[in-house]
Amino acid sequence: MFSKADVDLAREIGKYYDDALGYVIFAFPWDSNPALQLVELEEPYKSRFKCKYGPDVWACEFLDNISKQVKAHGFDGVNAVDAIREAVSSGHGIGKSAMTGWLVSWIMSTRPYAQGTVTANTGAQLETKTWAQIQKWVKLSITAHWFEINTTKLYHKEAPESWFCSAQTCREENSESFAGQHAANSTSFYIFDEASAVPDVIWEVAEGGLTDGEPMVFAFGNPTRNSGKFHSCFNGQRTRWNTRQVDSRTVKLTNKKLIAEWVEDYGENSDFVKVRVRGMFPSLSLKQFISTNDADNAFNKHLRKDQYDFAPRIITCDPAWEGDDTLVISMRQGLKFEILRTMPKNDNDIYVANIIAQLEDQHQADAVFVDGGYGTGIISAGRTMGRSWQIVWFSGESGDAGCLNKRAEMWKLARDWLKEGGAIPNDQELYRELIGPETVPRLDGKIQIESKKDMKKRGQPSPNKADSLVLSFAMPVVKKPRSAIEKFAHGAVNNNNREYDPLSNY
Numbered sequence: 001m002f003s004k005a006d007v008d009l010a011r012e013i014g015k016y017y018d019d020a021l022g023y024v025i026f027a028f029p030w031d032s033n034p035a036l037q038l039v040e041l042e043e044p045y046k047s048r049f050k051c052k053y054g055p056d057v058w059a060c061e062f063l064d065n066i067s068k069q070v071k072a073h074g075f076d077g078v079n080a081v082d083a084i085r086e087a088v089s090s091g092h093g094i095g096k097s098a099m100t101g102w103l104v105s106w107i108m109s110t111r112p113y114a115q116g117t118v119t120a121n122t123g124a125q126l127e128t129k130t131w132a133q134i135q136k137w138v139k140l141s142i143t144a145h146w147f148e149i150n151t152t153k154l155y156h157k158e159a160p161e162s163w164f165c166s167a168q169t170c171r172e173e174n175s176e177s178f179a180g181q182h183a184a185n186s187t188s189f190y191i192f193d194e195a196s197a198v199p200d201v202i203w204e205v206a207e208g209g210l211t212d213g214e215p216m217v218f219a220f221g222n223p224t225r226n227s228g229k230f231h232s233c234f235n236g237q238r239t240r241w242n243t244r245q246v247d248s249r250t251v252k253l254t255n256k257k258l259i260a261e262w263v264e265d266y267g268e269n270s271d272f273v274k275v276r277v278r279g280m281f282p283s284l285s286l287k288q289f290i291s292t293n294d295a296d297n298a299f300n301k302h303l304r305k306d307q308y309d310f311a312p313r314i315i316t317c318d319p320a321w322e323g324d325d326t327l328v329i330s331m332r333q334g335l336k337f338e339i340l341r342t343m344p345k346n347d348n349d350i351y352v353a354n355i356i357a358q359l360e361d362q363h364q365a366d367a368v369f370v371d372g373g374y375g376t377g378i379i380s381a382g383r384t385m386g387r388s389w390q391i392v393w394f395s396g397e398s399g400d401a402g403c404l405n406k407r408a409e410m411w412k413l414a415r416d417w418l419k420e421g422g423a424i425p426n427d428q429e430l431y432r433e434l435i436g437p438e439t440v441p442r443l444d445g446k447i448q449i450e451s452k453k454d455m456k457k458r459g460q461p462s463p464n465k466a467d468s469l470v471l472s473f474a475m476p477v478v479k480k481p482r483s484a485i486e487k488f489a490h491g492a493v494n495n496n497n498r499e500y501d502p503l504s505n506y
Contacts (some may be wrong), residue, residue, distance in 0.1 A: 006146070013109050013143060016498040018070040021063035023106045025049045027141045027278035036140075039252045041186050056253060058246050059099055062088065066216075066243065077185050083215040085241045087195070087233035089223040090279040092250030093255065096220040098130050101137030103218060107189055108154065109143040110459050111214075116189040117206070121197035121221075123169050127151070131167045165189075170198045178202055181209035188215045195230040196220035200460075203229040221279040226292050227436045227460055231281060237241055238487040245279040287438035289411060289449060294418040295434045299422035308334035312479040313365035316471035317356055318464050319374040320345035321452060326462045329356060331363055332472035335422050339465060349377030362447070367477040368496075371467065372396075392474040404448040405495055406474070411437065411449050413473035414466075424469070433466035 016023035030036050030053040032308050040046070041054040055063070066084060073081040098116065107114050118134065120126035131151070135137035148155055156163035168177045170192075181188050198219075210217060219230055223245075224348040233238060233241040248254045250501045256378045259277055266272040284291035311334030320327045322345065327409055340359050346352055356378070368389040370379050375391060382389045394407035403409040413433075414422075424430055437455060440448040452462045 011144070016106070017110045018067050020066045020103070021045075021055075021060055022049075023110065024063060025051055025054055027105060027109065027143065028137070029104075029140065029175065031390065032055050033140070039189065055098075055102075055489055056095060056251050058244070058251060059095060059102075062086070062099070062244060063102070068464045069242075070214075080184070080212045081214055083210040083217060085217050085233075086244075087219040087230065087241045088244045088246060089221060089230075089276040089281070090123075090246035091254075091259075092222065092245050093248055093253060093273075094251045095253055097133040097193060098137065099220065100130055100193055100218070101133040101135075102130065102152065103189075103191065104134050105138050105141045105143070107187055107216070108138075108156070108163070108165060109141065111187045111196050112156075113159065113163045113183055113186040114189065115162070115183045115186070115209075117178055117181060117209075118165060118166050118170050119170040119178075119193070119198060119202065121170065121194035122251060125194055127374055130191075134165075134167075134421070135355050138332055157295065157440075170202045171228045172199050172201050175199075175205045176202050178205040179208055181206075182212055183214075184212040186213055190217045192217075192219045192230075193221065193297070195221040196224045196228060197221075198228075198230070200229050208407040222275055223279060224275055225233045225285045226281055226288055227285075234281065240439050247279055248277045285438075287441075288435060289437050289439050289447075290373065290418065290434050292435050293430055294415065295424075298418050298422050298424045299431055300426035303336055308336040310479075312477040313363055314472045314477050315340070315353070315356065315363065315368045315469045317368070317370045317375060317378060318373060318468040318471060319352070319378065320464065321374060321462060323410045325462045326464045327352065328468040330465070330468040330472070331359075331365065332469065335417070335420070336474070337424050337469050339427065339468070342465075350381045353378050353381035353385065353387075355387075356382065357387060360387070369474045371471060371473045390474065392471055402446060404442070404446045407470075408449050410470040410473045412447055414470045415432075417473070427465065429461075430465040430469075433461070433463035434469075436460045436463055436466070450485060 012118065015021070016026060028036065030051055033304060037053045039054065039056050040052055041049065041162055045054065046052070046062050051300065054060070066086065069084050075081045083345065088096065104116065104118065118126070120130045134154065135149055138144060138147060138154060148157055149161070152167045154165045168174060178190070190206045192203075206217065209215065219233060221230055223230070225231055234243050248259055249256065262277060263273055271284055274280040275282050283293045313331055315329065315331045315335045318328045325345055327343050327346055328339060330337065330339045331344055341355060356368060359365070368382070368387065368391050370389055371394040372391045379389055379391045392406065396406040398405050398409040400409045400412065403412055424434070438450050440450055442448055456462065
């Protein structure tokens with residue numbers, strides 16, 4: 001049973017249902033606890049709350065913005081409202097983990113039967129930083145006696161099974177722990193700390209908990225990767241998210257001397273300073289193989305014909321590996337690359353071979369390379385048609401001693417080609433695929449590009465279009481005399497321009 005004092009406190013706390021910053025100022029002993037007196041409130045917040053100490057400016061603005069959304073949504077306890085989606089990318093030391101503690105305390109205290117899940121990039125981060133901050137601030141709160149909190153769960157003493165927040169690791173095999181969380185008459189919420197490294201599958205499963213009630217999801221982190229869901233919050237899905245980038249130099253808590261040393265040592269526009277100080281996504285993330293800048297420079301770049309027409313024409317085919325993949329046929333001529341044809345996974349090798357043959361003739365190609373992973377049947381059909389196509393094994397031996405295999409060698413050559421002025425079409429999918437693959441650290445220092453399987457594990461699509469470009473670097477190609485190619489294309493050699501009929505010998 002609740003005491004009269006708790007009932008009175010509940011009524012007072014209820015005033016902060018749509019005032020997150022007001023709750024944070026009211027619920028914690030800022031002016032009486034010396035340990036919390038790290039930042040003096042700035043105007044207009046100092047006058048508004050008649051309080052000397054409190055959160056930094058960015059945090060005040062962030063919490064007020066959430067409050068505005070709550071008011072605008074006007075949740076009535078019955079009819080579901082749109083999810084509040086907030087993403088913050090920042091440099092080091094701005095107090096992101098403390099913010100998770102304030103959010104959890106505010107939501108759990110002002111919303112009976114709220115249900116939440118908190119995760120971080122690693123178990124150690126979750127246990128020693130994120131959840132530790134939640135424990136700290138929940139215990140400091142004026143509502144601390146309402147709750148029990150241990151190393152993995154926070155719950156209300158009167159309703160432990162229906163009013164709780166839990167800490168969950170973000171391993172992919174633990175994704176089901178994020179499913180089934182619903183609070184139709186309250187708030188279902190998720191908090192992702194160091195969100196750049198949280199697997200995409202975790203984000204996708206969590207989406208299921210945002211379908212009813214007054215849902216919320218918060219993502220915080222250093223922007224270390226140019227791929228994944230956290231990156232998408234600021235790019236492809238930015239219309240669905242409220243985003244904020246916080247420069248560590250603007251925050252009172254941070255070590256300004258150390259930050260100044262970083263800027264001096266690495267440079268203002270270095271990726272180290274972009275990620276660790278400015279809260280910006282890097283030109284080249286920590287494991288990213290092809291830089292964003294190189295892909296940007298190549299994207300939708302127009303070349304004069306004389307800049308590429310002298311070079312051999314190389315047609316490539318990257319077959320689809322799985323049902324949701326795309327088969328891609330492309331052509332590169334010198335610095336110019338274009339996609340000729342895409343289609344869903346197709347197991348009719350004869351049909352695909354005929355398409356390649358037609359494109360080979362149409363473009364008078366000097367060479368055709370086909371990925372051997374699922375392309376052996378296509379090569380076989382092509383040879384039956386009299387075509388001299390080359391099969392390429394990504395797992396084959398590299399001609400470059402610094403590369404683990406043929407895949408790494410070809411990706412390295414493609415990267416060099418981009419730096420030398422290569423041009424790709426206006427194709428966002430190709431662009432994302434080029435900057436998507438990451439390197440695999442090796443003790444011997446050789447370049448190893450992660451496999452398609454590993455890319456899919458972290459939520460990245462199979463880079464079929466990018467691999468079709470990469471394939472064009474499988475081996476050197478010399479431009480053939482035009483007369484020989486034209487003769488073949490017009491059917492003077494064994495009439496091989498006709499479609500292959502597998503029943504012709506019967």
